[in-house]
Amino acid sequence: MRKAFLHIYARLSKSENEELRSTLKFLTNGKKVTSAFSSIFGNSDTEVTGISSISPLSTPYTENYDKEDKQYIENIVKLLNANLTQHDSNEQKIRVHYDMFYNQLKNVLQSTSPLQQGTLTSNTKHISLMSSKQLLNKLLLSQLTENFSINEASKIILCKQFKHFNELMSNITLFSQIERLEISLLIYYRNKNIEIMNKYNKEWIEKFDSFTPAIQRVFWRCLYEKNNIEKSKESIFDTIIKLKNWDSSKVITLYQSLFEIANILPQHQTLSKNQELFITVLRILAPYKEFRKYMIKIVKLSMEVKLIYEQSNRSNEKQIVKTASQVECITTQYKFATSLNLILHDLYNNCQSDSKLRTPLLLELEDIFKIISSEEEDIKSQLSLRYT
DSSP states (O other), rough: OOOHHHHHHOOOOOOOOOOOHHHHHHHHHHTHHHHHHHHHOSSHHHHHOOOOOOOOOOOOTTSOOHHHHHHHHHHHHHHHHTSSOOOOOOOOOHHHHHHHHHHHHHHHHHHTTTTTTTOOOSSSOOOOOOOOHHHHHHHHHHHHHTTOOOOOOOOHHHSSTTOOHHHHHHHGGGGGGHHHHHHHHHHHHHHHHHHHHHHHHHHHTGGGGGSSSHHHHHHHHTOOOTTHHHHHHHHHHHHHHHHSSSSSSHHHHHHHGGGGGGGSSSSSSSOOHHHHHHHHHHHHHOOOOHHHHHHHHHHHHHHHHHTGOOOOOOOSSSSOOOOOOHHHHHHHHHHHHHHHHHHHHHHHHHGGGGGGHHHHHHHHHHHEEEHHHHHHHHHHHHHHHOOO
């Protein structure tokens, strides 16, 4: 005990209370220390060494101590009592906290209960039929019951009837760090609250690689301002510089997200043939806003075949397909090329009726058809090598 007080005394700065310093010095110098502690904690040595009670100590005033010693002992008692937990106060705070928590949980359970919704089935209503409050409760309940999924959260937050953005932000500490970033990003995409952007943008960029491709696309969409292309371009290029490991998957994700302005987006050197084809087609079609529906089909196709994961093969030699995974990969490449060919031929046929306006586009599409045809032949030859 004496060593403990000696340690406290040594850590006190010169500006600390002089009265306390004087008392601690009294303890460390050993002046009547043993008898003082006996008076405070009890009359036996056992009581001194076996302190287990947290009841406040009383101040001993005996006739055995002079006025100065009594003051020291009183200061010691104050010091020890000041560090005791205030149980009544803390218990009250904890009780209030959990009362609030369980009331909130009760409301969530009631609003999402099949009985409360007038149905005995265990299936919840489709989110398109739920109110904004119900959607919020559904999202919070999924987190409280450890059934949270960012895909489901995305469907809820991006649902047009969801409006409880502030309420969700006020409960965002319920989620993990990466979930908080994903949710805040989805909320910003919906309400464009600049305070959210200012608070989280740095972290969004730092954790970009931890996001799913879908959330990464939402991130890029947040930088796009339809009525201010120049500002969008500046924001996009500034962000690209800040992102680490700028690779082909990030490039494809960028083009999938911002296909409307593909012609002003940066290009990348190391891409697979299909990735190059995808970007080339989008850059050709971007100036023609009336062909947006075709661009959407092409983007959906790239997501379906998971084009972001396609690996570049710069070798001029024919690749011999040996394993099942290689067969699957080459089959997916073939599916993309042939499906893209069908989409573009449909567009080409529609353009022929207005050949004066579309002559440059028709010529570019014809060049694309040649590339696709070459790509299809190359893939067929690779597959044939497997069975020869």
